[in-house]
Amino acid sequence: MRTLNEQLLLERMRGNGPVSRSELAGTSGLSKPTVALALSNLERDGLVQHAGRRAGGRGRTALLYEIRSGAGFVLGLDVGREFVRGAVADLAGAVRTRASRPARNSSAVARVRELGKLADDLLSDAGVSVGSGALRQTVVGSPGVVEPGGLALRMAANLPGWERPAVLRDLQRLLGDATTIENDVDAAAVAERDHGHGREVSTFAFVSVGTGIGMGLILDGKLHRGAHGAAGEIAFLPLADGHLDPRDARRHGALESAASSAAVVRAARQAGARFRSARSVFAAAAGGDGRAREIVAGEATIVARALAAIVAVVDPELIVLGGGIGRAPGFADEVSARLANFSPIVPDVRPSALGEDAVVDGCLAVGGDQLWARVLSSRLVAEAI
Numbered sequence: 001m002r003t004l005n006e007q008l009l010l011e012r013m014r015g016n017g018p019v020s021r022s023e024l025a026g027t028s029g030l031s032k033p034t035v036a037l038a039l040s041n042l043e044r045d046g047l048v049q050h051a052g053r054r055a056g057g058r059g060r061t062a063l064l065y066e067i068r069s070g071a072g073f074v075l076g077l078d079v080g081r082e083f084v085r086g087a088v089a090d091l092a093g094a095v096r097t098r099a100s101r102p103a104r105n106s107s108a109v110a111r112v113r114e115l116g117k118l119a120d121d122l123l124s125d126a127g128v129s130v131g132s133g134a135l136r137q138t139v140v141g142s143p144g145v146v147e148p149g150g151l152a153l154r155m156a157a158n159l160p161g162w163e164r165p166a167v168l169r170d171l172q173r174l175l176g177d178a179t180t181i182e183n184d185v186d187a188a189a190v191a192e193r194d195h196g197h198g199r200e201v202s203t204f205a206f207v208s209v210g211t212g213i214g215m216g217l218i219l220d221g222k223l224h225r226g227a228h229g230a231a232g233e234i235a236f237l238p239l240a241d242g243h244l245d246p247r248d249a250r251r252h253g254a255l256e257s258a259a260s261s262a263a264v265v266r267a268a269r270q271a272g273a274r275f276r277s278a279r280s281v282f283a284a285a286a287g288g289d290g291r292a293r294e295i296v297a298g299e300a301t302i303v304a305r306a307l308a309a310i311v312a313v314v315d316p317e318l319i320v321l322g323g324g325i326g327r328a329p330g331f332a333d334e335v336s337a338r339l340a341n342f343s344p345i346v347p348d349v350r351p352s353a354l355g356e357d358a359v360v361d362g363c364l365a366v367g368g369d370q371l372w373a374r375v376l377s378s379r380l381v382a383e384a385i
Helices: 002-013 021-028 032-044 108-126 165-175 184-195 246-252 254-259 261-270 278-286 290-314 331-339 355-384
Strands: 048-053 063-067 073-079 083-090 095-102 135-142 179-183 204-209 213-219 222-224 318-322 348-351
Touching: 002 021, 002 032, 002 063, 002 355, 021 032, 021 063, 032 048, 073 108, 073 184, 073 355, 083 108, 083 355, 095 108, 095 355, 108 135, 108 165, 135 165, 135 184, 135 355, 165 179, 179 184, 179 355, 184 204, 184 213, 184 222, 184 318, 184 355, 204 290, 213 254, 213 290, 246 254, 254 261, 254 290, 261 278, 261 290, 278 290, 290 318, 290 331, 318 331, 331 348
Parallel strands: 073 135, 135 179, 204 318, 318 348
Antiparallel strands: 048 063, 073 083, 083 095, 204 213, 213 222
8 A cells, every 4th residue: 555655646746846745645635644654755765856845825835846857767769761869858757868860871780870879879968877777768769560579570661671680689789678669650649649739639640651651549548559569550551543563562551652752752753853852842832833733732632542541440539740741831731621522521630749859759758658667566566575
């Protein structure tokens, strides 16, 4: 019972500012003496600390308590084809530092080294000693699906060599045993739930359209992974115009082959326009270029068909578009207008509010939950012993 009381107070304090004993008693339903004893134990174990006294008011000022943020740290990393990104957050959830770098190497071995170097620099910037044990959880956001048992990744075609079992072993060797892999779009959906438009609803789909295509699905406030961890792999929806390379469609999925950034550039070349990136196509369309506008309209139509399939199965309150294409100015509105041609129900469609750090922020949120679960369970084990 003592440990359960301590767990309850930690959960009430997590994510909140300094609170007094009387406030904790009021929100937890515990008596003030019970709260005082639990706080004393948590302070002794280095999880809680004094945070001064509440100013103002009459009578005695109340002593305030807060989570001791330096009791543990979480590292979140995002590995993509063009960039590697990362951030460090403390036990209280505050981000201490973040960074983004171009991915300079294409091989899996070199990319692992890049992540390791980025992790070392982030921890140094955050003042976290690598060998101190203060880093207690690392989450890597990556394309693909982690196989049962966590031995390898599948469906990570955009990162050559990334599906080799040695990749996960090397990541854990560099980053520590408490390293887990999270699908990058799932992580972005969690970040949108906690910090973006998803705060307003309980069920929504986060659809990322860019280098690849994927979906993170939040049902009743919780991330839905599916029986094999593959929920949201919409790249393999058979939605295309029939003019795709069948080998590319098998490797990347028909929808991704038809609507990714590479497909936008390919469509531009087929139309006789020389654009080197999807970004330049969208910029030209915004500037009034007729051929570019037709290409963007075609892209919006393909994405709208995919969203119609999602609506028919999930019926979400909201669809959030992320990724370089999904966040392009005006694209969400264009997709929403075309969605009405395919679906009798058109949920609100918005561009993500979080930008390029969505995956990293999602990894920090997932890692924070994992760390807190371990902290709380370890106290139960300690009490049993």
